[in-house]
Amino acid sequence: MPQPLDYLKETPSQTAGPYVHIGLAPGAAGFSIFRQELGQVIAGPDTKGERIRVEGVVLDGTGAPVKDVLLEVWQADSAGIYPHPEDPRHAECSADFRGWGRIITDFDSGQWMVETVKPGSVMGRNGRRMAPHLNLWIVARGINLGLQTRMYFEDEDNAADPVLNLIEQVDRRQTLLARKLAPGHYRFDIRLQGEGETVFLDV
């Protein structure tokens, strides 16, 4: 017998269930408990950059909206800097910028909306710049392990993005592009399954 490898195993995931809002967004569950709810403001009033609004809906394999989903956003500021010590430029990150937020869908329609600033491009691996994108994490009843994806902008130059170019089926790349409805206003629908299924990532 060789020596045992002494790594621990990652705690296995379980679905967030239908009542995820109680813990992560109690206001949406219908009650007030904490002095402040986390994740409501990604970019504060003093954050630099173009203000944008993104709206969308998450659809299941039958095309029905998922009404109990919770999304989290993680993004760089308008200069492409993450407010995190691992970013070599983090000291220059815009003031008043958290980079992280929680999005709750409307319980009746499944529609969601988020306000933030448009991220700048971020340096990727091997010196290849990534086009501006939001990192998204999606949990809900029926989702056993949170789904990761990215949202890119159709009005940016995405041609050289190293992640989009990894998607073998070229037609599927557009599932990660937010449609521009008006200046500063985008639409991004996520399809969990079936026709037009969004590309999900193992990161």
Place this chain on the structure above:
Amino acid sequence: MKPAEFYQRDRLWHPPALAQDYKTSVPRSPRLALLSLEGSLSEITGPTFGHNDIDPIDNDLIRNYAKTGDPVGERIIVHGRVLDENGRPVPKTLVEIWQANASGRYRHKKDGYLGALDPNFGGCGRTLTDENGYYYFRTVKPGAYPWRNWVNNWRPAHIHVSVFGSAFSQRLITQMYFEGDPLIRQCPIVNTIPDPRAIDQLIAPLDMNAAIPLDCLAYKFDIVLRGRRSTLFENRLEGN
């Protein structure tokens, strides 16, 4: 040596997206394969939290929603450490929990179960781990409750747990179960996890050493997040 990417997630240890016996997963699971990425700055960073974000009472579910007195139910402490796969503590990370009350009823406008609401129990809490990755909560033990899957499915008593770690690719939500609960092995959500050893990892043992005599019992629940490689024989991620 600065840490680089995270270890690949073992997706045979986690539940698969599609688990037929958990019915809601059928229309909510992707049919196509995930696209695997090597870590970039977008994956190895994530939100950070500090003591300005939360209040000291936020980890005490017996008091953080009390209106007229203490909630009804079995008083317990839930405590443990957040570690990575290398066994290193994950300090200053946000741990959030939510749960039903002792009747199995959630304080959520969508929960119509006939188990009674408790006017003194909200059912959510949050805390930051200390420099050793340690966290603790005080709460009441949640009750089991029925759910519409098969006609007579009941969830075992559980507490939902959300953890951040230091990077967005460590983000994890799971559920903690209680040692000895006979509903655990019957539950289609528990059984989405294929390996019984992985299920055991979600079952918190009774911890008499942490119980407070004549006051409350305790359960210990350690949480393991993904670990990171060190940068051996290679260039670091660009920009690092």
